[in-house]
Amino acid sequence: MKNFIQEFKNFAIKGNMIDMAIGIIIGTAFNNVVNTIVKKVVMPPLSLLTDGVNLANRKLVLRDASDTAEEVAMGYGELVEALIDFGIIALTIFLVLKGINRFRDKAENPEDTEVTTPKNIELLSNMEKLMKEQNELLRDLKK
Missing domain, CATH: 1.20.5 (Single alpha-helices involved in coiled-coils or other helix-helix interfaces)
Known part of the structure; x- marks a missing residue:
């Protein structure tokens, strides 16, 4: 148990936990930037291609609403937006890591x-x- 406590102290004090927290904070802020880019920059032109339909509102209706039941629908438009978000984030991380690796290879x-x-x-x-x-x-x- 004493080794576990010592290991945790070393982990927390040496900056690993702080580095991880900073990474999470920056990642969250970056996610907000990407969401804004997708919703305000990428999606409007895509909506023009689909005759002005907001892609986020696109859905596949499985059952129409009636007096006795609510509408049942699969919202695939939000999935498309999430996939675009993921693609932008993955591409950005790839490019940043590629640049870091190039500089590291040069330095080494x-x-x-x-x-x-x-x-x-x-x-x-x-x-x-x-x-x-x-x-x-x-x-x-x-x-």
Whole structure:
């Protein structure tokens, strides 16, 4: 139990929980931006293509309303909007991660002089070179 409490303290104090909270807050704000873009920018032109019908209100009526029963309908228009939201969010995350990975790959490449290589990558690269030299020397000694 003591290890569990210590692990939780390390998790909370080292910033993982704070980073996660910040990510959730930013994600929520980003979701609001995407919803607005979809509803106010993307959907109006799509509605024009469907003769001015608001796509969010589109539904497949399974049973019409009557005096004794309510209408039963599947609202596929909201699903279309949600899929467009998802597509925009997925594309944006993909593009951001692609950019981050490109910069990380450049930073981790010890031969790339354009970007400063982090010390740990530089040290590992130096160790690799030394090990190759050592292996070559050992091979020469065995011959």
